Amino acid sequence: MKILVLYSSQTGTTQEIAKFMAQELVKAGHQADLMQVDKAKNLNAYDAMIIGAPVYIGKWKADAQTFVKDHANILKEIPHAYFMVGTSFNGKASPAEMRAILAKVREISPPVSEGKFMGRLDYSRLNFFQRTISRLVKAPEGDFRDWDAIRKWTLDTLGLFQRS
Numbered sequence: 541m542k543i544l545v546l547y548s549s550q551t552g553t554t555q556e557i558a559k560f561m562a563q564e565l566v567k568a569g570h571q572a573d574l575m576q577v578d579k580a581k582n583l584n585a586y587d588a589m590i591i592g593a594p595v596y597i598g599k600w601k602a603d604a605q606t607f608v609k610d611h612a613n614i615l616k617e618i619p620h621a622y623f624m625v626g627t628s629f630n631g632k633a634s635p636a637e638m639r640a641i642l643a644k645v646r647e648i649s650p651p652v653s654e655g656k657f658m659g660r661l662d663y664s665r666l667n668f669f670q671r672t673i674s675r676l677v678k679a680p681e682g683d684f685r686d687w688d689a690i691r692k693w694t695l696d697t698l699g700l701f702q703r704s
């Protein structure tokens with residue numbers, strides 16, 4: 541299959557996850573391209589698409605939402621999956637809160653699969669506003685990514701693409 545992995549990322553965490561996913565798809569014998577969501581092109585050339593973005597203040601990053609809205613027609617033709625990256629998916633956010641994050645895009649175009657992965661919080665990569673909020677809520681710094689879980693989701697999703 542020819543698969544497009546699209547990402548939006550403010551501090552690089554989701555970009556690295558998307559790159560890892562593309563590498564795993566290639567290892568599994570497929571062709572995979574990696575693109576930033578606002579630079580996506582030639583969408584019709586792909587058999588499937590993975591679209592990932594981080595969560596900031598309860599929302600999937602806006603450019604990823606916009607991409608889904610603007611490409612609803614193409615997405616109806618191509619099997620696709622969404623994933624989100626955040627630091628509250630370790631029991632902090634309730635299942636209802638987590639479901640709500642992708643509610644809009646799920647409604648526009650239902651994916652074959654949804655992934656949620658713990659990300660990374662690095663104060664040195666944040667802008668002043670974000671650093672201030674993070675300090676206020678005492679958000680712990682660290683890289684919480686579980687690469688085995690990301691690999692497993694990627695390969696499970698590939699299986700779903702192949703069946704759709």
Ligand SMILES: Cc1cc2nc3c(=O)[nH]c(=O)nc-3n(C[C@H](O)[C@H](O)[C@H](O)COP(=O)(O)O)c2cc1C
Nearest residue numbers: 549550551552553554594597598626627628659660
């Ligand atoms: C200001 C701010 C708000 C955040 N809000 C949330 C949130 O609502 N839920 C969550 O799970 N993670 C939240 N995070 C954590 C980010 O989603 C996490 O750092 C992510 O890995 C960033 O990905 P990126 O490097 O691709 O931008 C927030 C982080 C910052 C700095």
